Amino acid sequence: xxxxxxxxxxxxxxxxxxxxxxxxxxxxxxxxxxxxxxxxxxxxxxxxxxxxxxxxxxxxxxxxxxxxxxxxxxxxxxxxxxxxxxxxxxxxxxxxxxxxxxxxxxxxxxxxxxxxxxxxxxxxxxxxxxxxxxxxxxxxxxxxxxxxxxxxxxxxxxxxxxxxxxxxxxxxxxxxxxxxxxxxxxxxxxxxxxxxxxxxxxxxxxxxxxxxxxxxxxxxxxxxxxxxxxxxxxxxxxxxxxxxxxxxxxxxxxxxxxxxxxxxxxxxxxxxxxxxxxxxxxxxxxxxxxxxxxxxxxxxxxxxxxxxxxxxx
Amino acid sequence: xxxxxxxxxxxxxxxxxxxxxxxxxxxxxxxxxxxxxxxxxxxxxxxxxxxxxxxxxxxxxxxxxxxxxxxxxxxxxxxxxxxxxxxxxxxxxxxxxxxxxxxxxxxxxxxxxxxxxxxxxxxxxxxxxxxxxxxxxxxxxxxxxxxxxxxxxxxxxxxxxxxxxxxxxxxxxxxxxxxxxxxxxxxxxxxxxxxxxxxxxxxxxxxxxxxxxxxxxxxxxxxxxxxxxxxxxxxxxxxxxxxxxxxxxxxxxxxxxxxxxxxxxxxxxxxxxxxxxxxxxxxxxxxxxxxxxxxxxxxxxxxxxxxxxxxxxxxxxxxxxxxxxxxxxxxxxxxxxxxxxxxxxxxxxxxxxxxxxxxxxxxxxxxxxxxxxx
Numbered sequence: 001x002x003x004x005x006x007x008x009x010x011x012x013x014x015x016x017x018x019x020x021x022x023x024x025x026x027x028x029x030x031x032x033x034x035x036x037x038x039x040x041x042x043x044x045x046x047x048x049x050x051x052x053x054x055x056x057x058x059x060x061x062x063x064x065x066x067x068x069x070x071x072x073x074x075x076x077x078x079x080x081x082x083x084x085x086x087x088x089x090x091x092x093x094x095x096x097x098x099x100x101x102x103x104x105x106x107x108x109x110x111x112x113x114x115x116x117x118x119x120x121x122x123x124x125x126x127x128x129x130x131x132x133x134x135x136x137x138x139x140x141x142x143x144x145x146x147x148x149x150x151x152x153x154x155x156x157x158x159x160x161x162x163x164x165x166x167x168x169x170x171x172x173x174x175x176x177x178x179x180x181x182x183x184x185x186x187x188x189x190x191x192x193x194x195x196x197x198x199x200x201x202x203x204x205x206x207x208x209x210x211x212x213x214x215x216x217x218x219x220x221x222x223x224x225x226x227x228x229x230x231x232x233x234x235x236x237x238x239x240x241x242x243x244x245x246x247x248x249x250x251x252x253x254x255x256x257x258x259x260x261x262x263x264x265x266x267x268x269x270x271x272x273x274x275x276x277x278x279x280x281x282x283x284x285x286x287x288x289x290x291x292x293x294x295x296x297x298x299x300x301x302x303x304x305x306x307x308x309x310x311x312x313x
Numbered sequence: 314x315x316x317x318x319x320x321x322x323x324x325x326x327x328x329x330x331x332x333x334x335x336x337x338x339x340x341x342x343x344x345x346x347x348x349x350x351x352x353x354x355x356x357x358x359x360x361x362x363x364x365x366x367x368x369x370x371x372x373x374x375x376x377x378x379x380x381x382x383x384x385x386x387x388x389x390x391x392x393x394x395x396x397x398x399x400x401x402x403x404x405x406x407x408x409x410x411x412x413x414x415x416x417x418x419x420x421x422x423x424x425x426x427x428x429x430x431x432x433x434x435x436x437x438x439x440x441x442x443x444x445x446x447x448x449x450x451x452x453x454x455x456x457x458x459x460x461x462x463x464x465x466x467x468x469x470x471x472x473x474x475x476x477x478x479x480x481x482x483x484x485x486x487x488x489x490x491x492x493x494x495x496x497x498x499x500x501x502x503x504x505x506x507x508x509x510x511x512x513x514x515x516x517x518x519x520x521x522x523x524x525x526x527x528x529x530x531x532x533x534x535x536x537x538x539x540x541x542x543x544x545x546x547x548x549x550x551x552x553x554x555x556x557x558x559x560x561x562x563x564x565x566x567x568x569x570x571x572x573x574x575x576x577x578x579x580x581x582x583x584x585x586x587x588x589x590x591x592x593x594x595x596x597x598x599x600x601x602x603x604x605x606x607x608x609x610x611x612x613x614x615x616x617x618x619x620x621x622x623x624x625x626x627x628x629x630x631x632x633x634x635x636x637x638x639x640x641x642x643x644x645x646x647x648x649x650x651x652x653x654x655x656x657x658x659x660x661x662x663x664x665x666x667x668x669x670x671x672x673x674x675x676x677x678x679x680x681x682x683x684x685x686x687x
Contacts, residue, residue: 009528016520067576135355137517137544139575146552158553231518232552233545233573235355238517276521280511282487284521 006277011155013273019161019230021269022168026223027246028253028261029175030093030216036256037192037212040111043118044100046243047125048093048217052224053234054129055088056081057140060228067142077143081228086221093217094210096121102206122239130236137235144229164226171222172262175215179258188212192256241285248292254302263303267291342381343411343632346371346623347404349425350417351392355541359567360392360417362609363439363616366597367414369604370620374628383627385414385620392417394424401425405432412437412623412637414616419443419490422454429453435638437622439615442563442586443493447658455641455659457618457650459586459666461490464562465497467668467684468584472502472533475670476558480507482531484522484546486538487511494562495537507531512542519546523553531557539564544573551577563587566611571676581673582681586666588614588650589680597649610678614650622653 006013027049034042065077100117144163148156179185190198191208199205227242228234249268253260268288275287299305348367350360364387371385388404390397397416404410405428413429413436416422422441429436430453438446438456442464446454472478483506485495499506508529510522526534534550534557536543543565559578561570563585571578590598593614601609601617609617626640645654652665668686671678 005525005528009524012524012527013521016524020518020520135353136358136569137355137541137573139544139548139573141575142552146554148554231545232548233517235515235517237515241515242517273521273524276510277525280509281516281519281522282511282513285513 001278003278006274009154011153013277014270015155015157015161017270017273018266019164019269020273021249021266022164023223023227023230023265024242024246024249024268025168025262025265026171026219026226027242028250028265029172029219029258031247031250032253032255032258032261033212033216035250036258037188037209038101038105040101040114041118041247042096042101042213042216043115043243043247044096044122044125045093045216045220046239046246047122048089048096048239049220049224049227049243049246050126050129050234050236050239051092052085052089052221053228053238054133055221056085056225056228057138057234059084060141060143065141065143068145069143074143078225078229081143081225082222084221085224085228086218089221089224090214090217092125093213093220097210097213105209122243126236126239133236135236137233140228140232140234142232160230164230167222167226168262168265171219172258175219176258178215184208184211245288248288252292252295252302254305257302257304260302260304267303342378342383343627343630343637344384344409345411346383346385346620347388347410347413347415348385348620349388349390349397349400349404349413349415349421351421352387352389354389354391354393355569356392356418356539356564356567358540358569359564359611360440362611362613363417363619365605366601366609366613366616367439367620369601370617370624372604373600374624378628381628383624386410390416390421392421394420397421397425398428401428405429405434410434411632411634412626412641414439414619414623416441417612418488419446419493420488422446423489426451426454433634433638435623435634435641437619437641439619440563440587440612441490443489444497445489445493447660451659453638453659455622455655455661457622457648457653457661458612458615459663459668460660461494461562462497463663463666463686464584464586464668465494466501467586467686468494468498468535468560468562469501470686471582471584471670471684472498472505472535472560476533476560478505478531478533478558480529480531481505481533481535482508482510482526482529482557483535484510484512484537486542487513488538490564491537491539493537495535498535498537512538512546514542516542517545519549522546523550523555526550526555526557527553533558533560536561536565540567540570540573544570544578547574547581548577558582560584563611566671566678568610568676571673571678578673579675583671583673583678584668584684585611585671586668587612588667589669589671590614591680594647594649614648618648618650618653621648 030045100121146158187203249264250261253264272284276284388400419441442461444460444462485491559581561583566585590608631640654662668684670681672681
């Protein structure tokens with residue numbers, strides 16, 4: 001147990017953990033949105049993220065991106081990557097809903113069936129990318145070179161870390177406002193609360209469901225861009241573990257609860273980095289899931305434990 | 314989901330079996346050779362040259378010996394012990410197989426060698442280097458390559474004498490191979506090792522490892538493992554401002570490594586108990602170039618040697634599993650990679666082992682120097 005390292009550089013490890021957790025949080029929002037409305041775990045969401053990373057890479061190679069572009073080009077690549085990733089992920093998420101869930105929903109299939117089609121579709125997507133793009137790790141150009149922006153004590157905060165955390169917070173806030181303040185958001189909350197009554201009140205349930213899949217997909221695409229900037233690689237199975245962690249984050253914070261997903265993601269990132277620092281990096285998953293089990297033992301509904309429907313009902 | 318993926322992959326490898334068959338009806342010469350290893354999957358780049366070289370050896374043998382045709386069948390394990398095990402059982406039960414080339418990785422070799430031993434099948438491994446493989450008294454296992462103790466000693470020599478490092482940070486991936494070689498390095502370097510971390514399979518982000526490295530401020534990083542984790546790790550470490558020299562072992566002597574790590578891999582050193590193509594004996598290098606249109610990469614010469622040891626046995630009239638095992642035990646001849654003679658544990662004669670250092674320039678591995686084992 002390397003306590004000297006952990007407490008000697010506690011700030012640094014916390015910043016690392018928050019940046020890591022921000023990506024979990026963005027992907028977790030996709031799980032939580034769908035669960036909040038449909039009471040359904042969309043296990044194919046991990047592949048929505050994976051498609052996003054490849055779309056970012058594809059967009060960059062199409063534009064001929066190279067390492068360390070100038071400031072102007074960098075902005076172009078960032079925006080193009082965001083658009084490409086978000087569009088691809090959003091389209092994938094909507095397609096997942098249309099192909100794997102819509103018909104089952106209309107036939108009132110039991111929840112277990114949704115789970116199996118989700119896992120099936122997730123495998124189809126990941127294996128298809130494995131066959132198409134190869135199973136090797138794929139490197140990406142370094143669009144935004146890391147630089148230490150400012151230092152507090154012995155904690156250096158880099159531009160990519162700051163960008164990741166701020167982007168996650170902004171998107172989380174925007175989504176929260178969207179769900180709680182807009183007319184569409186009211187529809188989402190209504191369907192989450194009671195789909196039949198919402199339908200009687202004139203809410204188009206199908207459109208709401210498509211909207212939440214689209215929102216989840218867009219956020220996963222944004223997460224894919226941040227991931228590409230921070231980690232610079234992707235692979236056909238990149239979504240598997242990350243998706244599992246994001247799902248864990250959603251459950252940890254209280255699944256169906258948007259703010260819970262953010263809290264869960266950040267917490268999970270910090271716990272993982274602390275655990276990896278105390279022992280070694282191959283223990284981080286153990287720590288992450290131990291925390292999940294312990295939290296659920298004491299708070300079975302997660303830390304913030306409300307559903308989307310009940311929040312501000 | 315991981316299990317299902319494994320099943321898919323396992324089903325896929327059954328189809329590819331038989332791809333190395335060069336003939337079907339000519340006069341049989343003592344049965345078939347099974348060759349197993351990671352022919353697909355993330356670390357296949359490391360193994361394909363050996364497979365191709367073995368195929369070349371079989372082709373040359375069959376062309377020269379019309380009366381003694383040997384068949385080699387491929388079994389793809391993707392390097393995973395759990396996929397290599399059912400294949401080993403299949404080969405052991407099929408009496409038409411009389412010898413085995415493999416494993417290529419240490420993990421799959423460790424998992425399958427008891428099965429092959431029980432079946433009395435001789436194994437000749439081109440590239441499984443973990444020290445422990447020959448320490449357990451397994452009668453079946455032989456390798457035409459130096460073990461990690463030797464490679465570790467060489468790397469320690471390189472770190473001390475060429476890098477002249479004061480502070481070394483070591484990382485392993487927890488596999489028998491990665492853990493084994495890093496243990497050797499730690500033993501050899503002693504107090505020079507200022508920090509360590511362990512990564513896990515398929516890990517893609519390494520924040521904690523990088524922070525640890527930054528605190529330890531090493532001048533050399535030694536990494537025991539494969540490309541799949543090493544490439545993103547090195548890339549992120551360089552992006553994060555870690556400037557220490559990077560030293561990897563034969564697991565990274567794989568074209569995918571500089572490709573995955575990009576610019577970050579430039580200047581990295583990889584040690585390998587394998588010969589540079591130009592140094593290999595005989596006409597092997599030229600023949601390989603002619604057959605495949607590229608130079609033999611990692612372990613090409615070793616794969617050729619492993620096949621040759623067995624093929625000469627068939628030519629000498631050895632037709633049973635027991636005869637071929639005795640043949641390999643008694644083998645004593647110059648190969649293309651080194652002089653081949655096995656000691657009682659199955660290791661190649663230690664005085665004949667050569668370890669080279671290679672430096673990555675762009676996407677190429679440039680042979681740098683032979684590391685003297687004093």
